[in-house]
Amino acid sequence: GMILFRPIRRCSSQAAKVGPLAGVRVLDMSRVLAGPCCTQILGDLGAEVLKLERPGAGDDTRAFAPPFLPKASGKPSEVSAYFAAQNRNKASMTLNYTKPEGQEIVRRLLKSSDVLVENFKTGTLAKYGLSYNDLKDEFPSLVYCSITGFGQTGPYSARPGYDALIQAMGGYMSLTGEPDGEPMKVGVPVHDLFAG
Numbered sequence: 001g002m003i004l005f006r007p008i009r010r011c012s013s014q015a016a017k018v019g020p021l022a023g024v025r026v027l028d029m030s031r032v033l034a035g036p037c038c039t040q041i042l043g044d045l046g047a048e049v050l051k052l053e054r055p056g057a058g059d060d061t062r063a064f065a066p067p068f069l070p071k072a073s074g075k076p077s078e079v080s081a082y083f084a085a086q087n088r089n090k091a092s093m094t095l096n097y098t099k100p101e102g103q104e105i106v107r108r109l110l111k112s113s114d115v116l117v118e119n120f121k122t123g124t125l126a127k128y129g130l131s132y133n134d135l136k137d138e139f140p141s142l143v144y145c146s147i148t149g150f151g152q153t154g155p156y157s158a159r160p161g162y163d164a165l166i167q168a169m170g171g172y173m174s175l176t177g178e179p180d181g182e183p184m185k186v187g188v189p190v191h192d193l194f195a196g
Helices: 034-044 081-086 100-110 163-169 190-195
Strands: 005-010 025-028 048-053 068-070 076-080 090-095 115-118 143-146
Touching (some): 034 115, 068 081
Parallel strands (some): 048 090, 115 143
Antiparallel strands (some): 068 076
């Protein structure tokens, strides 16, 4: 059968309970790095963050391993260190928002949320009735944060934006590597981190 959602689990045992954003509730529909970095900072500042992940797979970064976090025994767990490094101070739930039942659950969650963060390609959530324009009248006080590579309008708006692509297009790769060599991406995905 179709998995719509799985119960909440903590992504960190050190959930933030105080801070300047204590009392703010964030619905995190982001994945990989730019969005999770953003929502992690909000969680670090005290916001309550609920991360929605794909049923059966979760966030892509759950598979970015090794390395894995160690268990108490010292042996590797099934949690990738990369995923854990970007998702502390969050609760997590799987939800299939591509189905009408999942879209209704998102709307129920938004009733008690202050902020929604997503980093899909422009237009992805509109296909499921979850874009800013779809939600702004129903949730007028919602802060809707959409992180995209090229914005919501313009000639490149429909394109996906990956850190390496932005480094190349912006000339950032010309600043690193061998002096007479080919352009090379920097070791850290700086544009994703700065976007978040």
